Amino acid sequence: MAGEPQDDCLFCKIVAGQIPATIIRETETTVAFRDINPQAPTHVLVIPKVHYANAADLAAAEPEIAADLLRESRAVADGDGLESYRIVFNTGTGAGQTVFHAHAHILGGRGLQWPPG
Template identity: 55%
Template sequence: MCVMTDCLFCRIVAGEIPATVVSDSDDVMAFRDINPKAPEHILVIPKAHFDTAAAMATVDPLLAGKVVAEAGAIAEKLGFAADGYRLMFNTGANGGQEVLHAHLHILGGRPLGPMLAT
């Protein structure tokens, strides 16, 4: 479980900060992003604290797989999987990571266009 008292996502897992939860299991939680970039913008997080996705995958590859699998299940459950969606981990400041807790963005519900501007 999350033990970082100053981590926003650990505080969500602990129930200290409200979130619109989409799914919740023993190891993984998913909730809607408060500043969505697409009609469907959901964050999938491990309940254990890892600063980055790479750290999570190094220490617990099974958990990293559960995070990705849950993202696919959510896209199916919410009905946008067939049209396509984007899964994205941001890592570090240059990668756009705003919360230092591993989290997978699910973006869908409309055409998303090119990933990076040229």
């Protein structure tokens, strides 16, 4: 069922404390941790504690938690002293999503050209 933890989900296991992560922030609804394969000096993932496959599904089902992700994204950027940063939500394999639990990538600390790639 949507929103419920999934036994085979890496991020659900991080939320449950079954898999270690470098957690830098945690709220009632979110967890933020450093990416294990950083693509920028700051590369943090902000995830909801509830399980939805992607950000669009999360926003449709629980918009208040989707808003929490954005608030926490800003808090992560502020905590790392970033004046400029990028928030990325990959949706689907064609966009590079590899873990099917909604999450935001917070990237900063270097120039981020557009378009990304």
